[in-house]
Amino acid sequence: MNLFVNGCSFSAGHGEVHDQQGKLLPPLDYVWSNQIKDKFDSVTNYALAGGSNDRIFRTTMEYFSKDPTDTIAVIQWTAPIRFEVYNELFRTWLGICNNATISIRPSMSNVIKDEDLSVNIHMDDGLALEKFRSHKAYNKIANASQQQLMFLKSLNDYQIQFYKNVYVLEQYLKSKNIPFIFTSMSFYNHVVDTQSFMSFDTIETPPTKLEIDLKKIIDKSQWTEQPFTGYMGTNYVSNQDHHPNEEGHRLISEAIISELSKRNYI
Amino acid sequence: MKLLANGCSFTYGSDMLKSTSQTWPTQLENNFSEVHNIAMGGGSNDRIVRTTLDFCNNNDMNDYMAVIQWTSPFRKEYYNPNTNDWVGGTTLLQDNSSLNNIIMDVTVEKGAKVTDKDLQVISKAATQDMLYLQSMTDYRLSMLKNILTLQNFFKQHNIKYLFTSMGPETHIAGTMFTHIHSLQNSQILHLLEGCVDDTKWTDISFANMLDNNLEYIISQDDTHPNEKGHKLLAHTIWQHIGKIYG
Numbered sequence: 016m017n018l019f020v021n022g023c024s025f026s027a028g029h030g031e032v033h034d035q036q037g038k039l040l041p042p043l044d045y046v047w048s049n050q051i052k053d054k055f056d057s058v059t060n061y062a063l064a065g066g067s068n069d070r071i072f073r074t075t076m077e078y079f080s081k082d083p084t085d086t087i088a089v090i091q092w093t094a095p096i097r098f099e100v101y102n103e104l105f106r107t108w109l110g111i112c113n114n115a116t117i118s119i120r121p122s123m124s125n126v127i128k129d130e131d132l133s134v135n136i137h138m139d140d141g142l143a144l145e146k147f148r149s150h151k152a153y154n155k156i157a158n159a160s161q162q163q164l165m166f167l168k169s170l171n172d173y174q175i176q177f178y179k180n181v182y183v184l185e186q187y188l189k190s191k192n193i194p195f196i197f198t199s200m201s202f203y204n205h206v207v208d209t210q211s212f213m214s215f216d217t218i219e220t221p222p223t224k225l226e227i228d229l230k231k232i233i234d235k236s237q238w239t240e241q242p243f244t245g246y247m248g249t250n251y252v253s254n255q256d257h258h259p260n261e262e263g264h265r266l267i268s269e270a271i272i273s274e275l276s277k278r279n280y281i
Numbered sequence: 282m283k284l285l286a287n288g289c290s291f292t293y294g295s296d297m298l299k300s301t302s303q304t305w306p307t308q309l310e311n312n313f314s315e316v317h318n319i320a321m322g323g324g325s326n327d328r329i330v331r332t333t334l335d336f337c338n339n340n341d342m343n344d345y346m347a348v349i350q351w352t353s354p355f356r357k358e359y360y361n362p363n364t365n366d367w368v369g370g371t372t373l374l375q376d377n378s379s380l381n382n383i384i385m386d387v388t389v390e391k392g393a394k395v396t397d398k399d400l401q402v403i404s405k406a407a408t409q410d411m412l413y414l415q416s417m418t419d420y421r422l423s424m425l426k427n428i429l430t431l432q433n434f435f436k437q438h439n440i441k442y443l444f445t446s447m448g449p450e451t452h453i454a455g456t457m458f459t460h461i462h463s464l465q466n467s468q469i470l471h472l473l474e475g476c477v478d479d480t481k482w483t484d485i486s487f488a489n490m491l492d493n494n495l496e497y498i499i500s501q502d503d504t505h506p507n508e509k510g511h512k513l514l515a516h517t518i519w520q521h522i523g524k525i526y527g
Contacts, residue, residue, distance in 0.1 A: 073469045080472050101418035101467060152413070159413040166406035171360045179330075179426045186433040187476060223360055228334040232434055 016281060018055040019078060020048045021071045022091030025200045025243045025267075026062035029258040033141030039063070045261040047268035048089075054272065054281060056085075065112040065137055067097035072180040073108070079193060087280050088188060088195035089271060091243065095177035095204055096164070104152060110137035111160045134160045170220045177204060178229035185234055194280045198239040198271075205242040207235050239274045246270040283315040285336060287329050288350030290322035291447050291487050291514075295505035303508040306348075308515035313346070323371050323388050325356035326427045331367070333431060337440065346526070347442040348518055349431060350487065351451050354424035355411070357385075359403065364394040370407040385411055418467045425473040428453065432478060443521055445483040452489075454482035483521050490517050 020026055028046040033039060042049060042060045052058045061074045075090060097112045112135040134157045138144040147153055181197065188195045199205045222230070247263035259267060275281045286292050286306035294304040306318040319332050329349060337347075357370040370385040385407035387400050428444070435442040446452045453474060483490075488504065490513060491497045497510035506514060 076472050077468055080468070100414050101416045101422075103416045103418070155413040159409040162406040162409045163414065166402050167359055167410055169360045169362045171362060175327075175360075179430050182433065183426055183429045183473075183476075186429070186437075190476070220362055224335055225331045228338055229430075231338075232437065 016055055017057045017059070017083065017086040018048065018051075019075075019083070019086050019088045020058065020060040020062055020091070021075050021078075021088070022062040023066045023071075023093035023097075023200060024062075024064035024258055025093070026060065026091045027064045027066070029064060029252065029256065032064050032137070033144075037141030037143070037145070039139055039141075045264050047259075047264040047271065050265055050268040051272055059083075062091065063110070063137070065097070065110060065135055066093065067099045067110055067112070068092055068095060068177050068180045069097075069099035070108070070110055072184050073099070075184060076187060079188070079191060082191075086193065087275065088193055089275075090184070090195060090197050092177070092181065092197065092199040092204055094200065095173040096170070098173075098176070102156075105138070105143065105147060107138055107140065107143065109156065111135075112137065113160065113164050136160075171223050171226060174204075174222070174226055175229065178206075178226065178233065181206065182229065182233055185237060189234075194278070195237060196239060196271075196274055196278070196280075197237050198274075199242040201242050201244045205238070205245075206230060206233050207238045207240065239270065241270070243267050282313055283345045284309055284313040284317065285333070285342075285345050285347045286316070286318045286320060286350070287333050287336075287347070288320040289324045289352035289356075289447060290320075290505060291352070292318065292320035292350045293322045293324070294511075295322065295499065295503065297499045297503055297505065298507065298511075303511050305506070305511040305514040305518060308512055309519060312519055314344075320350070321369075321390065323356070323369060324352065325358045325369050325371070326351055326354065326424050327356075327358035328367065328369060330427045330430055331358070334434065337434070337438070342438065342440045345440060346522060347435065347440055348522075349442065349444050351424070351428065351444065351446040353447065354420040354451060357407070357423075359407075361395050361399065361403070363399070364396075366390075366393040366395045368393075368395060368400065368403055370404070372411060418470065421470055422467075422473070424451065425453075425470065425477070429473060429476055432481070436478075441526055442481060443483065443518065443525065444481055445518070445521075446486045448488040449486050452482070452486040453477045454479035454484065481525065483517065487514055490514060 026048060028043045031040055042062065048058050048060045061078060063070065071090060071092065075088065099108050099110050102109050136157060138147060243259065246267045247259040250260050250263035250266060251257040252260050284306060292304065292306060304318065306316050310316050319336055321328065329351065333349065355372045359368045359370065361368055366389055369388045371388065372385060385404055387404045387407065389395055491506055491510050493504065497506060497513055498504045499507050
């Protein structure tokens with residue numbers, strides 16, 4: 016049995032994304048998928064730090080279109096506010112990672128300024144990304160990304176896109192008879208209802224009827240009981256960096272094995 | 282059997298049409314016990330998904346046939362939490378001279394409370410989004426995700442449906458869509474297109490059915506169907522329903 020993993024830094028590991036030649040670095044040994052590699056014939060991990068749900072959707076479909084045999088998929092969905100666009104100029108996908116979730120709450124939307132938001136743009140090719148940063152298009156793209164977040168899309172819009180990604184990928188994997196489980200980075204986008212999560216975001220952005228309709232059609236039985244932040248508890252890197260530390264990754268790996276066993280996938 | 286129709290102005294009826302009673306869903310009234318047309322002029326595919334799911338979740342769909350007319354992928358819809366309104370964005374070419382003259386025009390449904398000032402801000406951000414962020418690939422990707430969301434929903438809930446579209450550039454079942462995709466060199470578009478069940482699509486789009494024939498369209502400058510055009514669309518839709526569902 017082979018394991019395919021996709022997600023963000025919670026599945027890729029935190030830290031550097033590219034090596035000095037601009038190639039994507041593989042997940043380090045402490046990452047949860049590597050801690051359980053002995054249980055599988057092979058582990059393929061497509062997760063990327065800062066990666067979006069759009070990227071998870073796209074790269075998972077691309078992987079399974081090659082019809083890998085005897086493979087289980089563990090998909091860890093990430094923050095809905097990240098997204099990906101295809102850049103015709105550079106003929107590549109750009110990952111857009113906004114770093115100011117707290118600043119876009121509706122109650123603060125009247126006071127946020129451009130400088131309150133920082134946008135990280137990712138390319139798989141690190142050397143091309145360096146060149147792109149000095150190109151005149153870079154600032155326009157970064158600025159349009161900020162404008163989208165500040166004035167165009169609400170948190171609800173991002174959540175709607177997230178649900179569509181989840182639903183279409185769920186149906187794709189089912190249609191190909193691929194065993195899979197879905198999980199998520201945190202309680203915010205964990206589709207299985209939990210009582211333990213209530214924050215300002217959920218109070219200030221109540222779901223639209225469309226979000227409720229979309230959430231209703233997602234198959235909850237394919238989801239882990241809790242998101243990664245629930246399994247890792249306080250085992251994070253530091254107070255400033257809430258990525259799972261080695262012990263956090265170990266706890267996540269135990270939970271994933273338990274979820275796969277529960278469904279007789281392993 | 283009841284009919285649910287959704288789409289844009291090609292289904293709602295354009296402003297130049299003398300009466301909404303001339304639209305193709307209305308012309309099918311004799312074939313169905315009830316006709317519900319929830320299309321909106323200038324509406325986006327995002328809106329089509331939202332309003333269709335809402336309708337299906339509020340009605341017993343066992344006795345319904347849903348006919349969905351997909352529209353331009355360049356239209357979008359955004360939620361404004363401050364006023365609880367949906368704001369639609371449509372590309373508008375002010376003149377043909379340069380890209381800088383393309384703007385995103387924003388529209389709202391009747392009764393919306395969003396202010397003109399907010400709409401100006403949204404329009405400006407939507408224009409930036411279109412000019413510098415989103416590519417043709419992104420718009421088509423978004424359209425395919427919308428199509429697959431509704432297709433999977435209908436199949437999962439055993440709801441009878443037929444898909445069609447405004448023009449050849451949005452018609453998945455034809456060869457034109459594939460041809461345009463190949464120019465984008467994007468694997469994900471081909472993969473998603475492969476998931477679309479083209480047996481539930483009309484053979485050709487509305488624009489192809491009307492064939493730019495002045496007998497069927499309002500004028501050379503306004504290619505929306507006229508009354509005769511809507512009659513032709515109604516006839517063709519009814520034929521397709523018969524072919525698929527007997």
